[in-house]
Amino acid sequence: MFSRKNKFAKWKPYIFLAVLLVSLVPLVWLGRYNYPTGDDYYYGTEAHLVWQQTGSIPQAISAACAGVAKSYQIWQGTYSALFLMYLAPNAFSNTAYHLVTFVILLLLCGSIFYLLRPLVCHFLPGTCGEWITISSVFSFLCIQTVAFQSDSFYWYNGSMYYTGFFAVTLFFLGTLLRYLYNGKKILMLPLLLFAIFLGGGNYVSLLPCMLFVVTVTFLLLLQRNKKTYVCGITSAVLLLSFAVSAMAPGNQVRQDGMWKIPAWKAIAKCLLQGVRYTFAWTGLWWLLAALLLLPVFLRILQKKNGGFFSHPLLFTGYSYGLFCSMSCPLFYTMNSTGPGRAVAIVYYTFLLISFAVFFYWLGYIVRKLQMRQNTPEKMSVLGKLKIARYVAMTVLLAVILFTGVWQETSAAKAIQVLADGEAAAYAAEYEERLLLLNNPEITDVVLTPFIHQPAMIYTGDLPGDPEDPTSKKTAQYFGKNSIYVDYSN
Secondary structure (H helix, E strand, C coil): CHHHHHHHHHHHHHHHHHHHHHHHHHHHHHHHHCCCCCHHHHHHHHHHHHHHHHCCHHHHHHHHHHHHHHHHHHCCCCHHHHHHHHCCHHHCCHHHHCCHHHHHHHHHHHHHHHHHHHHHHHHCCCCHHHHHHHHHHHHHHHHHCCCCHHHHHHCHHHHHHHHHHHHHHHHHHHHHHHHHHHCCHHHHHHHHHHHHHHHCCCHHHHHHHHHHHHHHHHHHHHCCCCCHHHHHHHHHHHHHHHHHHHCCHHHHHHHCCCCCCCHHHHHHHHHHHHHHHHHHHCCHHHHHHHHHHHHHHHHHHCCCCHHHHCCHHHHHHHHHHHHHHCCHHHHHHHCCCCCHHHHHHHHHHHHHHHHHHHHHHHHHHHHHHHCCCCHHHHHHHHHHHHHHHHHHHHHHHHHHHHCCHHHHCHHHHHHHHHHCCHHHHHHHHHHHHHHHHCCCCCCEEEECCCCCCCCCCCCCCCCCCCCCHHHHHHHHHHCCCEEEECCCC
16 A cells, blocks of 8 residues: 555646646647737738848848847847847748647746746755646646736747747746756856847746846845856846847837836836736635645755745845736736736736745744654644645645636637638638639738637737738838738728
8 A cells, every 4th residue: 555655646746747738739729720810911021022032041031130120229129029029930931820828838838847846846945746746836827817818829029929928938047947956167158149139039937037136136245155156247247138139219109109108107006916826826726736835845844944934024025026027017007907918918918926934934834843752743734734635635626627617718718719611711711711812813911800710729810900010011012013911890
């Protein structure tokens, strides 16, 4: 019996990993019916035309760089994000666009596993199995319980700008943790490359990243640690790269069309919004994940020095500040929480930070209990907690299953869209539209709106005005005089 229990414990992490991988299959499969729209054409036109004419990747990259330089002057300063936008997959082929979901999910899952490896296995320290378990649960939560799947996983322009750059941020932080652990100066090069790249990305994930890196550098400086030098240079490069992005002339042009508010008001709003997010997102799935991870966390805490958990209020306050900082750029520039794809990465960060806080408070409680000498009493308490955990998990699973909450997961939605034929019907409509758009005899194209608009992959259509910039760019993409969608009927 004991041997069988040990075998199950050995395979448990891989069961969690298998559940994660299986849950991704419907999402990736749905990506086969995914097609470009809107800004995918707007930004991808230059590289597409060059690719058609020359078939040269270097020349397509050169065209993308020229587009970045132009947009830097007239629209926005996020140079590395713009570069990826101008090199949209549809610039080369629609078949490449079908891979968007696979790439985004691979980036997100890979970055979570990469970040947590040094954190769990070196700093805590935990085992490889515990790392796989925690990473699988976090990845599952981020992907299956996010509310904005279409913008986050299917639309290239929006998903790469937010979820993609969020993933790169985690890769950067994972590399930083590896350097803090092993002190290998060879890691300085990837750290600086990451810093330059992230400085030209979205500000929502960039701001907390800068705050964290600067904090780490300051703490190392107080300790007179030799690693301060590399971390300090990385911080400086990250801040300078952000400055290059923020000072772009195009930012002012774009800002003129937005509702900007004072910085103090944006900070106040983001602090309040953090409370709203916490209440909204600490739901059934969060509680179930907390109960699943509870024994894993407790096993790790048995090996961790209790002195680390002596400042729970300070840790919670700092973590909350990092979390809330993500909303500051959105409130400051738009006076709102931003589009769904931006809220999605705030949600991912909430999951990571909230479980870090949960783990820290758990460590604080365990430390207090360890000070008590009454071992039989402690064993009795632990036995009761174990029973309560199983009861709570059973109740939560029953609620999730019988109230239909599971139907809101990304995998369930993808399966529904595939099963009812909406995805295939949308793809058929899109292919018919492409036949029209690629017909050289038609120079002025009037399109009808899509009848089938599957929620997971449909993110909108082209404008109804042939003079709209996106309509003009799309016309240029297909070599037409004009293109627009007729919404009158």
